[in-house]
Amino acid sequence: MTSSPPCSVSAERGCSAGELAAWFDGDLSGDPERRGYGLAPVSRAGGRDIVFVANERHLAALSDSGAGIVLMGQGMTRPEGADLSHRSYVQVANPHACFARLSTWLGSRRRFSAAIEAGAVIHPDAAVHPTARVCAGAWVGAGSRVGPDVYIGPGVFIGERVEIGPMGYLYPGCRILDEVRLGSEVIVYPGAVIGGDGFGFAQDQGEWIKVEQLGTVIVGDRVEIGANSTVDRGALDDTVIGDGVKIDNLVHIAHNVTIGAHTAIAGCVGIAGSAHIGSHCAIGGGAGILGHLEIADHVTILAMTLVTRSIREPGRYASGVPHQGAREWHRSLAALRRLGRREG
Amino acid sequence: MTSSPPCSVSAERGCSAGELAAWFDGDLSGDPERRGYGLAPVSRAGGRDIVFVANERHLAALSDSGAGIVLMGQGMTRPEGADLSHRSYVQVANPHACFARLSTWLGSRRRFSAAIEAGAVIHPDAAVHPTARVCAGAWVGAGSRVGPDVYIGPGVFIGERVEIGPMGYLYPGCRILDEVRLGSEVIVYPGAVIGGDGFGFAQDQGEWIKVEQLGTVIVGDRVEIGANSTVDRGALDDTVIGDGVKIDNLVHIAHNVTIGAHTAIAGCVGIAGSAHIGSHCAIGGGAGILGHLEIADHVTILAMTLVTRSIREPGRYASGVPHQGAREWHRSLAALRRLGRREG
């Protein structure tokens, strides 16, 4: 699959069924000249819309849909009686991935033109590429470098000696603190904080003495960091987020954590200091991972699981407890306590 | 109960016992001319304060209180020997609700006058009602409409084609992204992000391909969204928050979630994509709700519960585990594991 579209694809011109088949190396049925201009769910689609079906179970819903173009799997069977006079089908290896790529070309909101807006504060020792945009109320500190085609939204804070790689998109009000380095095509959502101090203190006669956090945060290419998530800087070494990592909203990543490439982390996860997470992992929402442990590649952690020791083998791990009726659950809890006392 | 106060009630003039009785259709004992100017807890109240007692158990504390006016339930018995020479009692159907309404008239901080402050950035194609206030450092994008009596605090970001209904109050530094629609009397607290991208990716040969999030967020009337909470925009359809929904701090609501009217969600809750929550539900702090499931109306979820499948019946549901001493708890856990192995 090629990742760039035929040059004629755009939100205004839309995309023909034939162009889609060529772009995604798919098999076409129906009129190659039929054009789609937008993306829609099957249930709401009209004749100018493109939809996708990634699962046999959803094929039946097509019969009630007005969708003009359908992206579907190569192994799937087109619905019986599918009328090719008002719909074209493009069968591809991975319909969801094709839909994803199409979505960026037809529907991305992240478009802008280069400018330094009035009201932006840029230190004279910062270097902002002429193709970047820096909006009003943004701040770029001394020694920082902003790469080509970067968008820096209103109210974004960029500290000192920060590096923002090419094609980064920093949503309004995210904050990138001193020395943090972002790779290329990194998206940071509103309110995310990258490079705040790790939670490091020494005990001294019952009081906590702050340990300055001297490391920073290194973020790879094509990473996304969700709204109001926080990634702390390392204590002495750095916190490292690998290429292609996707982090949802309200996730906390503590100091000295490392996360391998292409790992996805759902909302409300907390990862404690110096945990090392492998590549291609999937971490479910609300999970907690204790510090100073290692998780292998290709590990899946289910929602609200507490990871308390290293995981050496790929696979699925869990400790979340599914809900019950409250009374039933309290009976189970009481039985568990009795069991603990009996066997203890 | 009428919801607007007698016209003479204000923070400066205060409110007499007789006015309270008339406003809330209550039964008065003691001097109708006694005035209250502020609200206080029973333990700290003085003669110029109004207090409320919603529970028989708290009546005894009145004997040590200097409160000048007491709002209490119609079914409650006034304390024996209550001296009406220095205190008036107003007995009403719902003392807590009366206290709530009174609090807004006597104590609201959300007062402002209309103005566009210097340093606000308003796109020429945005429409801001002349009765609104837009503070310094706020940003209003192209095509957005700000209704009457709306407050937009310092550092608030409003994207493009956003609609803010009448009497909205946007605290400093909240962020409302493109196309989001807020109903009337919506309060958004600092740092909340409405309309960030949902966490949507397609897998393609081990990498995550971003799926643009083409829906938006529709928020009903009289909704509150707490500090640093996040409500993501829908993938193709919209995320929908019903009328009167109250959302506490640090709550994450994923793409395509719908929440029925008058549901309350406590702090640190995470709701995964395409979950549909009913009306009049109460979701306890730290709960997690998985995606693509349905929760009926009038469901209560207790704190730190993990909801893993649809809930069709009203009632109380739980899976949170109450703390024990650590040693005792580890015994229970060990017993549980043995049980699982024995019976597995």
Place this chain on the structure above:
Amino acid sequence: MTSSPPCSVSAERGCSAGELAAWFDGDLSGDPERRGYGLAPVSRAGGRDIVFVANERHLAALSDSGAGIVLMGQGMTRPEGADLSHRSYVQVANPHACFARLSTWLGSRRRFSAAIEAGAVIHPDAAVHPTARVCAGAWVGAGSRVGPDVYIGPGVFIGERVEIGPMGYLYPGCRILDEVRLGSEVIVYPGAVIGGDGFGFAQDQGEWIKVEQLGTVIVGDRVEIGANSTVDRGALDDTVIGDGVKIDNLVHIAHNVTIGAHTAIAGCVGIAGSAHIGSHCAIGGGAGILGHLEIADHVTILAMTLVTRSIREPGRYASGVPHQGAREWHRSLAALRRLGRREG
């Protein structure tokens, strides 16, 4: 141990082994004139670096380290064959605490000079000490007082009648709402919100009526509040954070909570309304504490524990469930349910 360094210590001049021994009342071996200029982990340290070893187990790693100066415990034995010709050792009572104090003098980023930057908005009735810095895009409301040596970063919001004690450091984009009082040397990280409304509503015929939150937040001395954490104002009384309390990122503290001195709270914790936490407690990441309960001093709550009732005795408490393989865990769960039904 004295807490101020010999006057000659600074990031530029560094610190000699002899000065360290004098400052921390330690025992010196090797050249007293050897100087350290930076702090490093043992594994990466070079001859100009100072390292610390707080644990016998880590002594062995020194043999491969190039560190010029080692801070280690008084009870520890220097590695055999330690060559004093290229390294000096300073043995102290508490090496981690010494390293912490040293880190502030050698490595703090929180340095600034006094100024009111262009683009700061300061109400004419606010009082800002001439030694404070107020950055562009910050806002200081009417009646607020900013003490000596305070840093107020870009985009910080300070409401009305707020007090910021001496040497406070308010990172970019934190928000301190009306009437909040911060003690001396308080650090607030980006995105934290102090003084948002508590989550207080009265039920009235199925709808939630807002109860105005009339209290505020009182924060003691040397408190840290992490990135995107939220501390709500009290309903009628105040929310109170004691001296020396350290709060990590994404923590939610509800209205009327009180937290005793020197308690540490890890990331993603939620504390419900009117909970009273003792002094010198440690609360693990992701824990939840229900409202209207009391926790004694010197209590440790392990990660992801749900505290459901008061804890009267110091000690360790838990209810977090360690992960298992998903299949194994589901067997344990099934056994637990059967047990609950059998015994119920």
